[in-house]
Amino acid sequence: MARFLIGKILVRDHPDGRASGRIVETEAYPPGDASSHAYRGETPARRSMFLRPGHGYVYMAYGSCYCFNVSSEPAGVGAGILIRALEPLEGIPLMQRRRGTDKVRDLARGPGRLATALAIGRELDGVDLCVKGPLWLATSSLPTGAIDESVRIGISREAHHLRRFYERGNPYVSGARRINARRS
DNA sequence: AAGAAGATTCGCT
DNA sequence: GCGAATCTTCTTA
Numbered sequence: 337m338a339r340f341l342i343g344k345i346l347v348r349d350h351p352d353g354r355a356s357g358r359i360v361e362t363e364a365y366p367p368g369d370a371s372s373h374a375y376r377g378e379t380p381a382r383r384s385m386f387l388r389p390g391h392g393y394v395y396m397a398y399g400s401c402y403c404f405n406v407s408s409e410p411a412g413v414g415a416g417i418l419i420r421a422l423e424p425l426e427g428i429p430l431m432q433r434r435r436g437t438d439k440v441r442d443l444a445r446g447p448g449r450l451a452t453a454l455a456i457g458r459e460l461d462g463v464d465l466c467v468k469g470p471l472w473l474a475t476s477s478l479p480t481g482a483i484d485e486s487v488r489i490g491i492s493r494e495a496h497h498l499r500r501f502y503e504r505g506n507p508y509v510s511g512a513r514r515i516n517a518r519r520s
Numbered sequence: 521a522a523g524a525a526g527a528t529t530c531g532c533t
Numbered sequence: 534g535c536g537a538a539t540c541t542t543c544t545t546a
Contacts, residue, residue: 363527371527373542381541398528399539405527418527448528490527524544533534 337389337408338364338417338501343480346422347472348454353430355454357422357444358476361502361509363488364408367415371493374414384462385414392471394451394461401448404456406465406473420447420489420500422454423508446510481505 339362347356365372373395374385384393385407393405393416405416422444424431431443431453444450451457456471465473482504487495489511502509 365527373527376543379542395527396540398526399541400530401528403527416527420527446528452529488527492526522544522546524542526540526542529538531535531537 337406338362338499339483341406341417341419341473342483342501342503343476343478345425345474345476346419346454347474348427348456349468349470349472350455352455353427355424355427355430356474357424357450357453358478359419359421360423360506361419361421361500361511363418363420363501364499365405365416365418366499367409367413369494369497369499371488371491371495372415374416378414382414385416386412387462390464390466390473392456392460392463392465394456394458396458397448402451402457403447404451404454404460418447419450421445421502421508421510422450423506424453441507445508486511 341359341362344359373382378386387407388411391407397403405418408417409415424443444453460471484504485498486500488500
């Protein structure tokens with residue numbers, strides 16, 4: 337699922353207008369992974385990770401940023417894919433306003449920035465991404481480049497797994513050069 | 521009940 | 534490169 341989502345389009349339809357981007361970086365948090373928010377079982381806040389594949393899970397990180405995930409296992413099994421970066425497509429001026437910067441490269445490079453650029457908050461937690469609504473996923477006819485993998489960013493538990501995926505050479509991918517340079 | 525850690529970002533040096 | 538900001542959850546007393 338983490339590989340599948342690379343190259344797909346995430347579309348945000350909002351009263352202020354449409355903003356969308358091509359997914360270029362993801363991380364997998366599968367069942368049994370101690371770093372997953374679903375690891376300790378289902379709670380009201382984590383409920384969306386236990387929905388059938390294709391639902392949004394939104395949580396607040398470090399008290400300052402929202403992060404967006406896609407549920408990835410059958411109903412009742414907790415797992416998700418963190419969307420870490422987008423290549424901006426539609427609504428770039430709108431995203432620039434929300435992010436407070438004109439630098440297109442920085443609009444959605446990183447999970448918190450991406451959520452800000454698309455105005456994603458807790459109200460979108462649990463939304464079905466497979467039907468056209470406020471937030472949904474679309475396929476793209478654009479070709480997808482080679483996909484590299486690395487360890488995940490910003491976690492300490494289960495840190496050795498190669499569960500981060502990104503499009504090779506894409507300038508909108510987040511993370512340190514050191515990690516991105518690693519191929520396997 | 522209090523403290524620490526966490527799937528981050530921004531500003532300053 | 535480093536530390537603060539800031540909210541939720543988990544751990545320990």
